[in-house]
Amino acid sequence: MNNASNESPLDVDDEPVPAMQQILDNPFLLLFIGIAMPTVLYIVWGVMEIVGIPVAK
């Protein structure tokens, strides 16, 4: 805890933040990726295969 003298703590160095770091710093983007990947590749693909199994006559 310190006092309020520092207005913007981010302007210490003005180097641009690398793109990958920007991705990793965005938890909601990561949340989207972490749900979309397994939903598509595991659940949707898997369920489509199960639905496609021919029914015995």
Place this chain on the structure above:
Amino acid sequence: MAVNRMFRTCPSTGLVYHEPAEKLIRWNAVAAVVSLLVGGILALLVTLTRWPAVHLLPPDWFYLVLTAHGLDMLVFWIIFFEIAVLYFCSSVLLRCRLAMPGMAWLGFWLMIVGALVNNVAVFRGDSSVMFTSYAPMGAHPAFYLGLILFAVGALIACFVFFGTLVVAKAERTYNGSVPLVTFGAVTAAIIAVFTIASGAIILIPTFLWSIGLVDYIDSLMYRTVWWAFGHSSQQINVAAHVSVWYAIAAVVFGAKPMSEKVSRTAFFLYICFLQLASAHHLLADPGLTSNWKIFNTSYAMYLAVLASMVHGLTVPGAIEVAQREKGFNRGLFEWLRKAPWSNPSFSAMFMSLIGFGFLGGISGVMMGTEQLNLIIHNTIYVPGHFHATVVVGTTLAFMGLTYFLIPTLFRREMMFPGMAKWQPYVFGLGMMSFSLFMMGAGTLGVPRRHWDMTFAGNALGYEFPGTAYLMMGIMAISGLAAVVGGIMYLLITVGSVFLGKKIQTPDFARVAARDGVAPKPVPQPVAVSHAGIGTAGFVAPGTFVLALVFLTAFVLYYFVNWKYLSTVWPLS
């Protein structure tokens, strides 16, 4: 409602606790330990039944107790503790107020009610469907309802965690990126959201089926979606205990990650790929194609395994660098020999790492290979593997973290410090041996979840070799050692938290938002020089050698199993 802005700073660790967060972390941790107590008593009963020479319980009790053991341990103990970890990694590590404490309490009570309802259903005796509750085997509706309530509570907790990240950013309580340990917790929370959503997709229809509103649950559909929940929840554990490894390495040694970039990328690989490995539970199921199976368990999963190996190297590597800089720079392993082996946080964390890698990791990759899976499918090898991952790996890491939390979070002196020194060894070594002999017996074909391996009175009998009985016996004795280790942990934690000597520290005081803003970061030199440590150009040669030993063990074991596969079904 006014926002609670009461904080206290722990004088010995410098950690900042927000009043509601502290209370929630404590209550979740206590609920976790109570679940561990119940699950531990049940572990003893299951183990004594699977010990052929004792064969304690009758069959109906065996399956009841096995069901309750699996759920109380792997769902209730682990997830209550994980919620505590999530609140710790957000509110405490970011020095930020917890978002929406009221919602967090709602989540907590839903989880408590859910756990109770589920346990009541199991102990009534008509829900012995085991951990996986595969349809069309049906349980009492309260069984599913309990799990659903628990899951909703846990989901609320995850959103409180994400909310806290938003508050921290808005109130600028940290600069730049969140700390690595928090990033690991973000990974765990993301996997948790997917896990809980999958659980809801499958458990809600199953609940409706149990009360007669839905008339059919397809068994393959159930298994596929259920494992998106059942397996992914293990990946929450992995992300959480890896974060705990980093945290303990930082606390005990002041170790800094060898490369933030590499470690964060490894967590990112978890987010992308770890959950796909759920498919390894369906390798023996007909109906799904090899394309789906092999894509999800091989190509994708190896990227997640790679990430685990990265963590398995960077954590000891960071410890090695920190130790060498302290002067333990001789030879390959002085840093390890002179590590604080009597500090239970360290010994628990290090055994968790080694056991998770060597026992859990190697066996997991073997089992996750479509062809090799046939050797051990549904044998006791499987619980051997996952006791190495979720007990030696996750549970032991959480035990190590507890020893750190008792003084700073609960503000109590640790009771029985002499016993605490030994606890990780008794529990960890007992459990490693337990897992190893389970895997041995499983390789000989001893089934999992089976009340009687002699098949006495069965139409189709099978005679296991004497070695299988011997291994089941050693497994049980090792299991008893682990139970003793578990009792030690419970004595120490319950004793300290309720009876331990109070530590007087400054109490909560109001901190205005503008006073909580993080100080400007001090510009760091870009490259940290490790001049003068290590040998032959390596800063961490010991870790490098450990990695080579690991890879050798891995490759040998993997190929031995291919050889073994060719002999299990003699065709001539």
